[in-house]
Amino acid sequence: MNKNIILTGVGGQGTVLASKLLAAAAMKKGLRVMSAETIGMAQRGGSVFSHLRIGDEIESPMIAQGEADVILGFEPGETVRMLPYLKKGGLVVVSNRAVMPVTASLAGSDYNAASMLDYLSEQVENLKVIDTDRAIEDLGSAKVMNVLLLGAAVASGVLGITTDEIMDAIKTRLPEKLWELNRRALEYTESLSS
Amino acid sequence: MHKEFLMGNEAIALGALAAGVNLVCGYPGTPSTEVLETVAKRRTEGTYVEWSVNEKCAMEVAAGAAYAGARTLVTMKQVGLNVASDPLMSLEYVGVKGGMVILVADDPGPISSQTEQDTRCFAAFSKLPCFDPSSGEEAYRMVQEAFELSEKYKTPVFLRPTTRVCHGYADVEVKDESEYSEHKAEGFVKDSKRWVIFPKLSYQAHINIEARNESLSKVFSSNELNVLTAGADNMPQEVGIAAGGISYTYVKEAEKKIGQLRTFKVSTPFPFPEEKAVEFLTGLSKVLVFEELDPVIERALIYVAGKYELPVKIYGKLTHHVQNSGENTRDSVLSAMREFVEGKTTEEGTDKTAPPELPVRPPVLCAGCPHRASFYAVKQAMKGKKTIFCGDIGCYTLGNAMPLDMVDTCLCMGAGLGIAQGVFRTEPDTSCFAFVGDSTFFASAIPGVVNAVYNRAEMTLIVLDNSTTAMTGHQPHPGTGQVMMGVKDPATYSDVTSCVDIEQVLKGIGVTVVETVNPLELETAVETVKRVSDKPGVKAIIFRSPCIALKGAVKPGNHVTVDEDTCIGCGKCIREIGCPALYMDQEKKKVCVDTSLCTGCGLCKSLCPVNAIGGAAR
Numbered sequence: 001m002n003k004n005i006i007l008t009g010v011g012g013q014g015t016v017l018a019s020k021l022l023a024a025a026a027m028k029k030g031l032r033v034m035s036a037e038t039i040g041m042a043q044r045g046g047s048v049f050s051h052l053r054i055g056d057e058i059e060s061p062m063i064a065q066g067e068a069d070v071i072l073g074f075e076p077g078e079t080v081r082m083l084p085y086l087k088k089g090g091l092v093v094v095s096n097r098a099v100m101p102v103t104a105s106l107a108g109s110d111y112n113a114a115s116m117l118d119y120l121s122e123q124v125e126n127l128k129v130i131d132t133d134r135a136i137e138d139l140g141s142a143k144v145m146n147v148l149l150l151g152a153a154v155a156s157g158v159l160g161i162t163t164d165e166i167m168d169a170i171k172t173r174l175p176e177k178l179w180e181l182n183r184r185a186l187e188y189t190e191s192l193s194s
Numbered sequence: 195m196h197k198e199f200l201m202g203n204e205a206i207a208l209g210a211l212a213a214g215v216n217l218v219c220g221y222p223g224t225p226s227t228e229v230l231e232t233v234a235k236r237r238t239e240g241t242y243v244e245w246s247v248n249e250k251c252a253m254e255v256a257a258g259a260a261y262a263g264a265r266t267l268v269t270m271k272q273v274g275l276n277v278a279s280d281p282l283m284s285l286e287y288v289g290v291k292g293g294m295v296i297l298v299a300d301d302p303g304p305i306s307s308q309t310e311q312d313t314r315c316f317a318a319f320s321k322l323p324c325f326d327p328s329s330g331e332e333a334y335r336m337v338q339e340a341f342e343l344s345e346k347y348k349t350p351v352f353l354r355p356t357t358r359v360c361h362g363y364a365d366v367e368v369k370d371e372s373e374y375s376e377h378k379a380e381g382f383v384k385d386s387k388r389w390v391i392f393p394k395l396s397y398q399a400h401i402n403i404e405a406r407n408e409s410l411s412k413v414f415s416s417n418e419l420n421v422l423t424a425g426a427d428n429m430p431q432e433v434g435i436a437a438g439g440i441s442y443t444y445v446k447e448a449e450k451k452i453g454q455l456r457t458f459k460v461s462t463p464f465p466f467p468e469e470k471a472v473e474f475l476t477g478l479s480k481v482l483v484f485e486e487l488d489p490v491i492e493r494a495l496i497y498v499a500g501k502y503e504l505p506v507k508i509y510g511k512l513t514h515h516v517q518n519s520g521e522n523t524r525d526s527v528l529s530a531m532r533e534f535v536e537g538k539t540t541e542e543g544t545d546k547t548a549p550p551e552l553p554v555r556p557p558v559l560c561a562g563c564p565h566r567a568s569f570y571a572v573k574q575a576m577k578g579k580k581t582i583f584c585g586d587i588g589c590y591t592l593g594n595a596m597p598l599d600m601v602d603t604c605l606c607m608g609a610g611l612g613i614a615q616g617v618f619r620t621e622p623d624t625s626c627f628a629f630v631g632d633s634t635f636f637a638s639a640i641p642g643v644v645n646a647v648y649n650r651a652e653m654t655l656i657v658l659d660n661s662t663t664a665m666t667g668h669q670p671h672p673g674t675g676q677v678m679m680g681v682k683d684p685a686t687y688s689d690v691t692s693c694v695d696i697e698q699v700l701k702g703i704g705v706t707v708v709e710t711v712n713p714l715e716l717e718t719a720v721e722t723v724k725r726v727s728d729k730p731g732v733k734a735i736i737f738r739s740p741c742i743a744l745k746g747a748v749k750p751g752n753h754v755t756v757d758e759d760t761c762i763g764c765g766k767c768i769r770e771i772g773c774p775a776l777y778m779d780q781e782k783k784k785v786c787v788d789t790s791l792c793t794g795c796g797l798c799k800s801l802c803p804v805n806a807i808g809g810a811a812r
């Protein structure tokens with residue numbers, strides 16, 4: 001069975017690390033993994049995405065529309081942009097915090113998270129919205145939002161990968177002093193529901 | 195052997211190391227950059243690696259080493275090949291001794307480039323064999339095969355991945371270091387009949403090259419990288435699909451949905467595997483071709499069909515069955531194939547209500563980027579005057595965006611200097627400025643400065659020196675004095691040679707006024723531009739302040755604060771410089787600072803008419 005995951009956000013939000021952690025965890029289980037990343041100019045605050053595919057029947061790193069099991073949205077507007085990729089009944093985990101593009105600030109446009117989140121809740125049955133400001137306050141760091149979103153997706157069970165497996169991947173990639181914070185971020189959404 | 199999760203570019207680097215590559219050089223350019231960086235990180239004892247000053251230098255360094263029998267890899271992006279084309283075109287006539295692989299990454303879209311040029315066409319033009327991988331895994335294999343082929347036929351060989359292959363990741367089975375081949379360079383053997391190009395030698399070489407390429411077409415026809423897959427019994431037998439590169443993987447995914455057709459994967463677009471193509475085309479009545487950039491495979495198949503009088507029609511970009519620019523996608527390939535085979539397009543999904551309007555999100559200069567300050571200083575200084583601001587290639591191209599709007603032209607690396615001079619010749623009453631980054635300065639701006647001085651132009655050169663090659667991910671360059679040897683962690687280059695001093699270079703050329711300023715000291719910067727640009731002849735200002743992404747450039751936690759009571763919500767700070775760390779709180783009508791982005795550069799402080807912005811010690 002293939003799993004197709006899209007991570008989407010704005011350059012600099014840490015989508016690439018999240019995608020790498022997932023990939024490492026899947027590989028450790030002996031699964032085939034392919035992914036595609038945005039690298040280059042768009043990293044300077046542009047729209048970025050990762051396609052991540054896990055399973056034995058993959059030929060291409062790219063995901064087709066209507067094929068994604070999960071979309072991890074680091075930004076509401078960017079998540080709406082990638083929504084055509086979600087398959088019927090797929091899961092969307094999304095941060096509720098909008099990143100205002102400079103163009104919007106200049107034009108005085110009223111781009112805001114609310115209309116995006118409304119649209120998402122209209123369109124997506126399986127939607128998890130993360131209160132990012134609150135999470136940052138609870139965790140005391142804005143740097144682990146990527147791991148937090150990942151944790152929320154993992155907790156849903158859709159990915160077939162466990163929190164511990166992601167934690168193992170974190171341990172091989174990040175210095176020990178960051179483990180504790182990352183574990184809390186990873187388990188954050190679960191701690192909310194319990 | 196072991197498995198690693200590798201980016202395509204990393205796989206290419208490891209493939210070259212496994213082939214015992216002795217020397218790797220190149221110039222950074224998306225999407226090729228990580229190849230050389232990975233070599234620097236993973237190289238074995240005895241592999242030399244350098245960022246050369248530009249692609250032409252790199253090509254020549256690699257050629258020299260290959261003359262001396264070394265296995266060499268030279269890396270660049272597609273537009274870099276234009277810079278290196280002079281040595282390349284001649285090199286094919288002279289040939290090499292050690293294997294030489296030219297890695298050129300193409301960028302369909304284009305995503306991070308000026309052009310959608312196709313290196314497969316360059317291969318045909320320069321008469322060099324070319325491999326076109328569809329995945330990192332395949333590229334790993336191809337680079338090793340390319341070295342063998344290069345040595346056997348004494349010719350440089352192209353490896354041409356595209357962005358999705360370069361930047362796609364997969365778990366790839368790679369050799370352990372103990373399995374790497376070792377290649378010993380024999381050394382340069384003098385032989386002027388071989389290494390000195392002359393018309394007579396070129397005539398003879400041309401004959402040999404054409405003969406070799408004819409036989410290579412046969413060799414490639416039996417190479418298993420060019421794959422012919424039979425169609426399934428239940429599928430139309432007279433319909434075929436041909437594809438190359440990443441598009442082939444899209445075809446395979448599509449065939450899982452609509453059924454297996456007779457399919458031809460072309461991995462060696464030049465010399466084209468003609469015999470294999472005849473085998474593919476025989477019995478077919480129509481073929482649809484998927485490839486990005488130019489219709490190379492499509493044209494070759496049309497040629498083969500004509501030459502062998504095969505009654506088959508070839509469809510693709512030339513017949514508008516496939517879009518002729520931009521990237522192919524899984525979805526575009528699937529729907530074109532459906533239409534071709536079944537006469538219908540992909541069925542539409544359930545119609546959804548249209549999403550609310552999405553914000554456009556063009557890339558912007560980072561918060562605190564010193565280029566923002568430099569552009570703003572020039573803009574302030576030249577207000578009301580007739581000016582042209584010629585830009586160049588790098589992060590600073592982003593200075594074109596509103597509200598700075600400070601890049602009137604951008605063509606290719608180093609072109610701004612010449613363009614400024616051309617405008618001056620036509621409109622002498624215009625104040626002509628050329629902006630060039632530090633890495634671009636060394637790569638290709640110096641002849642432009644010499645030209646201006648020699649021909650007595652009137653212009654101001656602005657060197658934006660941020661001590662790195664920022665756009666491509668912060669590579670060192672001659673001005674930094676850091677080199678790639680000894681590097682294991684690219685964040686800490688350990689070997690430092692002597693720096694080439696931009697100021698000295700300019701003075702040596704004869705630029706009379708050369709001043710160096712910190713652009714973040716806005717007042718001094720504006721005053722300098724006013725004063726210097728007013729002088730006659732060719733003058734230069736070096737704006738020196740490090741890229742904020744460099745280690746140590748920014749003090750953590752150092753950011754400005756807006757005093758809510760003082761801020762009158764006029765939005766001048768946002769309107770004037772467009773720093774992404776500043777935004778307007780629409781309810782309170784006050785400006786806010788995103789403290790996770792602000793570097794405390796202080797530029798906005800000097801703009802506020804009521805001094806509401808404070809903090810950030812500098």
Ligand code: SF4
Nearest residue numbers: 562773792795796798
């Ligand atoms: S000090 Fe002002 S201009 Fe500089 S990064 Fe912070 S908000 Fe942007």
Ligand code: SF4
Nearest residue numbers: 560563589664741742
């Ligand atoms: S990476 Fe450096 S040079 Fe490029 S926009 Fe950011 S601060 Fe400026």
